[in-house]
Amino acid sequence: MGYFKILSFLQKSKPDVVVFDGNSSFPFSICLVLSRIFIGFRLVLWSLGSVPHRKRTARSQFGDALNYFYASNSEYVACYSSHAESYFRSLGISQKKIRRAQNAIDTDSLKSYSSFDSVPCILSREKHLIYVGQLAEAKNVGMLIHAFYLSGLFRYGYVLKIIGTGPQAGSLHDVVEGYGDVFSGSVCFTGDLRGQNLSTALLNSRLCILPGRGGLAINTAMHHGLPVVSGPADGTELDLVIDYKTGLYLTDASAEFLAQKLQHVIGDDALLRQLSFGAHQLSWSIATVDQQFLSFVSIFEEIQ
Template sequence: MKIGVFTDSYRPYVSGVVRSIETFSRELRRLGHEIYLFAPHYPQTKGEKEVNVFRFPSFHTPFNPEFYIALPFPRRVVRYASGLGLDVIHVHSPFMLGQAGARLARSLDLPLVFTYHTLYDQYLHYAPLAGKLAKRGIIAYARNFCNRCDLVITPTGVIREMLFGYGVQKPVVAIPTGIYPERFRDGDPDFLNKNFGVPPDKRVLLFVGRIGKEKNLAFLMRAFALVSRQVDDAVLVLVGSGPEEAALRRMAYTLGVGDRVVFTGRLPPEVVAGAYAGAYLFAFPSVTETQGLVLVEAMAAGLPVVAQAAFGSLAMVQDGVTGYLCRGGEEEFAAKVLELLDDSDLHRRMAEAAAQWAWKLSAEKMALRLEKAYLALVHGDHDRLLQMGEEW
C-alpha cells in the first residue's frame, strides 16, 4: 500500500507523536509499504535531502518556539500528492495538516484514518484566556473531526471508550505505539553517576518526559518530599526539558529536597536507556497521557511503575502486577513508592512482570495490527474493523 501521512509535528521536533509516526513508518516500510510524509518545515531541515517527505512553509508558535505551524496551501497539497497513487491517508492531528489531509482524502475519494494522540482539552493552560467554554469547544471539534474519518486509531482502549462517550460514531481501534524492548535492556547502569553525579549507592526514582504543567510534576515533587522523610537513599531524577523546570527547581528547595532532585535536561533517545538502567523505579504522575510511551520503555528496562490512575496509565500498567496505580493524593503515591523501596522481593517480582509485559508491545507487533486495520479499511471490511475494536 501507499500511505499518505499528514502530521502537524515531525522531526526534528521531539514528542510522543513524532516517535509514534517514526516507529510505525519504519515498521510499515519493513512490511513493504510506501510512506509519504507531509509535515511542517523547520529551520533545521533546510537543505536536507529527505525521501518521500514533503515540507510546508511554517512559523513557530508564541507559546512554544520549538513547535511550528504549517501553512498547507491547498494547491500545494494537491500538487505534492497528485500522481503518488495513495491508497490511504492517515492524519495525526485534527488541525492544520490534519485538515489538509482530510480535504485531500475527500477530493481523491480515499479512506481517511485519524490517530487521536492527544487529550487536547488538557493542554488549554497554554492558552491563558481559555476556560470551560474552550474545553467544551475543543471536545466538540475533536468529535466532529473523528466523525469525518473512516477509522479512528487510539493508543489505548481507555481512550477508545472516552471517544465513544464524546459521541464518536465511526469505528475506533486501539493500537498502541510499539517500542523496541531490546533497546532498553542494555543501558549503562552507571550512566546517571558518570554524567550527572548521582551516587551509585542511591536508589533513583525516575521520570522521563516533558517538564510541563500537564505532566503533574508538582504533585510528584510533593510526593517525593514525603518519601524523602522516610528513606535516606532515594533520589528523584527528571529527564526532559520544558517551561516548568525553573519553578520545579525552586519548589524542590522550598520542600527541602533540592539536593536530592536531579534535572538532566533533554537526553538523546539513544542514551535514555542509560537513565532507565540506573533507576530503581519509574514514577509517573501525569494524568493527561493517551498512552504514555515512556511507561512501556521503563517496564522494558525492568522498572516497576508507580503512576496516577488516568487514561494511558490505566491501560499500560497492571495494578499490583507491573506496578501500582494511585487514585488518591501525594500520600498514597508516596506510600506505594515506599512499599517498593522497603520490599526487595516485591520490587523483583514487579520488575520481572513489567519486562515481560513490555515485550507484548513491540513495534513489530503493533505495526502488524495497524496493517491489518488498513487492509480491512481498504477492502471495506467493516465487520473486521468492529471486531478489531473489541480486541484490545
C-alpha cells in the same frame, strides 16, 4: 511542508490511503477530509481520542465534534488505547470502524542499545527513583519532590533523578534547595537525556514516578523493567499501569498519598520484583512498534 504543498503532493501521488492524526492541526485535518472527495483517497484516523477525567467545557465539546467529524469521514479509526476505543464508541462511531493501534515508542532503536529479552534484577540496581518528562506545571514535578521528601527515603540512600527540561526547571531547583543540604544532595536534575544515555539511566533505576500528564514515558520505563507509579495521563496508562501488577495508579493527587505509595513499594522487595517482571512482560507484549505496524497492515488489508 505547508498545507497546500501536502495537498498538491497527494493530488499528484494519488495514494490509496492516508493516515492522519486529527489533533495535530485541525484546519489542515478538515482540509484533508474535504479534499479526499476530490482526490479520491481513503482516510484512517489515528487518535488518542480524549484524555481521561477531562472536564466538560466548551473546548472539550468542540474537540468531540471535530473527532466525530474526522471519524465519521474515515474508513477506520486506529486508537492509541482501550480508553480511546471507548471514547469513539461514546461519540456514536460504530465498533466495526474501530481498531486498536497501541501507542508505542521506537522499540527497534531501543533494542540497539541493549538486549531486552531480560533486564537487570530490580533489586540489584542503584537506589534511584526516576522521573522522565517535561518540567512543566501539568507534570506535577513539584508535588513529586515534596512526596519524596515526606517519604523519608532520601535518609536511606535513595536518590530522585529528574530527567528533562522545561519552564519550571529554575523554580524546581529552588524548591529542592529550600529543603536543606541533606535533602538537596539526594535530588539530581540531569537535564534532557535521550537514546543510550536515557536507557542506561532507566536500567539503573528501581521505580519510575509520573504523577502528572504522562504518555510514552510510561512505555519507555516499563520496557526497561521499571514499575511505574502514574497519575491520569493520555489514556494509554489504563492499559499499562495495572495496580499491583505493573505499577500503581494514583487515585489521589496529594503528596501525602504519593509518599505513602513510595514507602510501600520500596519497602517491599517481593512486590518490587513482581511489579518489575509484570511491567517488562506487559509492555513488550502489547506496546511495541512491530505490533503497531501489524495493526496498520491489518487495517490496510481490510480496506483493500
